[in-house]
Amino acid sequence: MKTLTIADLVAQSDVPAATIHYYLRQGLLPTPRHVAANRFAYDRRHVVGLRLIRMLRERRGLSLAMIRRILPELLRLEGEEAFRPEIWDRVLAPRLSARSLPSNRVLEAAKEAFTRGGYADVNVDDICRAARIAKGSFYRHFDSKEDLFFAAAESLAAEMVVHFAGELALDPTHQDPAVVLAGFLSPGLPVFLELFARALQGRVGYEPVARRIVQRASTAVGAAVGGRGSAEERGAHILRDAVLEVFGRLFEPGTQPADSEWVAGPRPLGM
DSSP states (O other), rough: OOOOOOHHHHHHHOOOOOHHEEEEETOSSSOOOETTTEEEEEEEHHHHHHHHHHHHHHHOOHHHHHHHHHHHHTSSOOOOGOOOOOHHHHHHHHHHGGGGSSHHHOOOOOOOHHHHHHHGGGGHHHHHHHHHHOOHHHHOOOSHHHHHHHHHHHHHHHHHHHHHHHHHHHTTSSSSSHHHHHHHHHHGGHHHHHHHHHHHHTTTTHHHHHHHHHHHHHHHHHHHHOOOOOOOHHHHHHHHHHHOOOOOHHHHHOOOOTTTHHHHHOOOOTT
16 A cells, blocks of 8 residues: 655645644544654555545534544445445444434433523423433433433533534634634533532532533643643633633624613603
C-alpha cells in the first residue's frame, strides 16, 4: 500500500493538517505508521476515512462519536462500496435502533422536559407518557426523578461537547471558540443553571455532579482547541466566555419587547 506524508494527505483530502491531527487524537482514523521522530506514514485508508467523515457529517448529520463507531466497518469495504448511502444505512441501523430502548427514550423525553420546564414542574408520569413506557418500567432504569435529572444534565453536556468539537474540526480556523460553544450551550443551559443553583443551595448530591460535568466539559473543550496550559484550564476559560456570550445576547439592544412596561416605564394616565 503506497505511503503518504501528511502533506500528501492534506493535498488529496483537502482537509487541513490540524483537523487531521484532531481526528487522529479522537480515534477516528487508523493509527499511522511511525517511521521516524515526528514522522508518520499514511495510506489510502486515511484518504478514504477523511472523505467519509465529511460525507457522513454533511449528508447524514452524524456526530463524530457515531462516525467513530461505524468508520472501521466502512473502511473494510472494497472499492467505492463504502460511499454508497444504502451501505451507510445498513451499517447505521443496529446503532440507531438502540435509541428505541426504554432507557434512552426516557432520557430523551427528560432532556426535553427539563429544558422546557423547571425541575419542580416536571413529573415522572409526564416523562413516562412522552417516552411511551409504564411507570413501573421507569424505576428499572432510574432510581428517582433526581437520578434522571442528573443523567439528563450529563447527556446534554456530552452532546454540547461533541457538537462543539465537530464544528471546530470542520472549521479549525474559527476565530472565537467561545462563540461556537455558546451556540451549543444555549439549549441545555436551563438544566445546567438549575443544577448549579441546587448545588449552591447545598442540596445533597448536586455539587459532585455539577463539578464532574464542568471538569469533563472543560477538558474535552480544551482538547478540541489545543494551545498552552492544560486542556482543562483552556476549556474552563472558553466555557466561562461561552456562558458570558449567551447572557450577553440577552442584553443586546432590541432584544426586549417594545411594549414592556419595565423597559418603557409607567405609562401616563389616560393612555
